[in-house]
Amino acid sequence: MNDVPLEEAEPARKAFGDLTEGEREVVRDALLAIGRDPAVGREIPGWRPPSVEYTYTTPLARDSAEAITVVYTHTRGMGVTVVFYFRDPQVVD
Template identity: 85%
Template sequence: MSEVPLEEAEPARKAFVDLTEGEQEVALDALALIGRDPTVGREIPGWRPPSVEYTYTTPLARDSAEAVTVVYTHTPGLGVTVVYYFRDPQVVD
């Protein structure tokens, strides 16, 4: 299975630099998953095909209350564009 091509929009490149080293590692792991299957994220309602916008949130650690969210668009046949990264405090069950 070939990986889906990924590119970063300028706001994403700027936001990535502002993440800590640990956050960057988590974001890179998330990108590997997104590159294999863009539908791993949560679809943002209201987008019309062929492009769909998603968010994918991944915790910094298994028991962490902090996470990194990747916002991206996917257009079948054209690939994934990462729109933004941000720190995402979340509630741990």
């Protein structure tokens, strides 16, 4: 499977700058997963085609309740746009 092109919106670039280096590493891993398969995230209902909006939440550590959530849109044939990154105080799946 080919990697899906990723780009960051300005709010995501600013949010990334506010993350710690450990949080940035978690984000990089999340972006690799999203780039391989944009449907890896949880679809946000009500978004209208051709784009679909998703959230992808990943724990900061294996035993951590804290997480980072990536909000992104995927437009088939055009790629993924990362909208925002934010710290999540707990993972709810």
